[in-house]
Amino acid sequence: MATPNILVMLFSVLMSGVISKPLIPTPNHFPTQRSCQISQFKSLSPRELEAFKVAKDTYEASMLQTERKCSSKLFHRNWDLRQLRLSDRPRVLKAELNLTLEVLKAMDNPDLERVLAQPLQTLSHINQEIQSCVTPLPSRGHKLSGRLKHWLHRLSESRKTESQGCLEASAMLNLFRLLTQDLQCVAHGDLC
Numbered sequence: 001m002a003t004p005n006i007l008v009m010l011f012s013v014l015m016s017g018v019i020s021k022p023l024i025p026t027p028n029h030f031p032t033q034r035s036c037q038i039s040q041f042k043s044l045s046p047r048e049l050e051a052f053k054v055a056k057d058t059y060e061a062s063m064l065q066t067e068r069k070c071s072s073k074l075f076h077r078n079w080d081l082r083q084l085r086l087s088d089r090p091r092v093l094k095a096e097l098n099l100t101l102e103v104l105k106a107m108d109n110p111d112l113e114r115v116l117a118q119p120l121q122t123l124s125h126i127n128q129e130i131q132s133c134v135t136p137l138p139s140r141g142h143k144l145s146g147r148l149k150h151w152l153h154r155l156s157e158s159r160k161t162e163s164q165g166c167l168e169a170s171a172m173l174n175l176f177r178l179l180t181q182d183l184q185c186v187a188h189g190d191l192c
């Protein structure tokens with residue numbers, strides 16, 4: 001007959017195996033973060049580009065009817081995305097898209113609402129995709145260049161310093177550069 005110490009030890013070993021198994025089955029893996037799929041925007045369809053052109057032309061026609069004095073070139077940069085690190089390029093595109101979407105969604109012009117529907121949908125889709133391409137900055141190591149940091153700050157401050165009309169003009173006049181230069185550069189990655 002087994003001694004009480006051996007029975008206690010045997011019971012402990014058996015129970016530790018039972019207790020260590022989860023009572024509720026859990027997946028073997030956790031969902032991973034979506035991978036960056038921005039390369040699908042290497043070129044937009046002619047239909048999408050035409051929708052942006054119609055929106056821009058409609059906006060420019062409505063601008064002729066109003067007197068607007070905007071001195072700042074909000075999206076203007078003296079540098080090209082290709083001069084940035086590959087990992088910083090999506091950050092620029094994300095900042096431009098966020099501001100552009102915010103401004104265009106806030107536009108109060110019935111003539112433009114109809115023609116902006118498709119461009120807003122396209123920009124929103126691109127913006128959703130770019131989210132997975134922007135990696136958070138680590139607390140140490142990678143730092144933004146001075147010019148990039150200054151430009152991103154200027155974009156974020158523009159909501160406070162610029163009138164809605166000037167924000168609209170800047171966003172609308174920047175649309176094609178955003179789509180044909182910045183988006184394509186980010187979509188082409190290191191081939192930009």
